[in-house]
Amino acid sequence: SQTIHQWPATLVQPVGSPLSLECTVEGTSNPNLYWYRQAAGRGLQLLFYSVGIGQISSEVPQNLSASRPQDRQFILSSKKLLLSDSGFYLCAWTRTGTETQYFGPGTRLLVL
Amino acid sequence: AQTVTQSQPEMSVQEAETVTLSCTYDTSENNYYLFWYKQPPSRQMILVIRQEAYKQQNATENRFSVNFQKAAKSFSLKISDSQLGDTAMYFCAFMKHAGANNLFFGTGTRLTVIP
Numbered sequence: 001s002q003t004i005h006q007w008p009a010t011l012v013q014p015v016g017s018p019l020s021l022e023c024t025v026e027g028t029s030n031p032n033l034y035w036y037r038q039a040a041g042r043g044l045q046l047l048f049y050s051v052g053i054g055q056i057s058s059e060v061p062q063n064l065s066a067s068r069p070q071d072r073q074f075i076l077s078s079k080k081l082l083l084s085d086s087g088f089y090l091c092a093w094t095r096t097g098t099e100t101q102y103f104g105p106g107t108r109l110l111v112l
Numbered sequence: 113a114q115t116v117t118q119s120q121p122e123m124s125v126q127e128a129e130t131v132t133l134s135c136t137y138d139t140s141e142n143n144y145y146l147f148w149y150k151q152p153p154s155r156q157m158i159l160v161i162r163q164e165a166y167k168q169q170n171a172t173e174n175r176f177s178v179n180f181q182k183a184a185k186s187f188s189l190k191i192s193d194s195q196l197g198d199t200a201m202y203f204c205a206f207m208k209h210a211g212a213n214n215l216f217f218g219t220g221t222r223l224t225v226i227p
Binding site: 036042106 | 207
């Protein structure tokens with residue numbers, strides 16, 4: 001069966017510090033991968049998606065970047081965090097050619 | 113652009129009763145998918161049910177069913193025999209048929225099941 005992992009689960013970072021959130025999928029190959037952000041009391045907003053290694057599409061201009069160094073690994077990064085980067089970050093995956101997205105447990109990020 | 117609207121920020125239902133959550137969407141696409149996701153206090157998004165727009169038959173998953181009205185662009189979720197474990201945020205989401213399968217979410221409905 002397929003599983004999706006995210007870490008860390010919770011992160012508290014000062015403004016201006018770097019960020020690296022990791023997402024990995026097990027039990028499948030060549031998945032489509034997605035990063036979403038959920039602000040408090042809001043729905044999810046798509047940040048990045050990837051259909052393959054090194055292929056990243058950005059949906060929203062922001063202070064963040066994404067990379068896919070391996071087939072089942074998706075990383076969300078920032079060089080300098082802003083207060084507005086606080087939120088809940090969710091990674092999701094789909095099998096190529098299918099439409100149902102399955103979500104990871106999420107990372108709660110608080111920027112102080 | 114696709115938009116998804118959930119007009120009920122909060123709802124409550126007595127345990128064992130039935131509740132319906134509303135969702136409308138706006139799109140110029142003819143083929144697409146619609147989803148309901150549940151987000152319990154743990155905050156992990158869990159798929160509840162999905163509907164293909166080209167199928168006229170409403171999707172059903174155990175106690176969960178939808179009322180899909182394509183012409184009205186309406187996609188409501190009915191929860192029968194509500195259980196305490198159904199307490200969660202419920203998000204309606206839209207996906208175009210083609211492309212990278214990006215999900216567009218509504219703002220959610222917080223459902224509380226009262227014992």
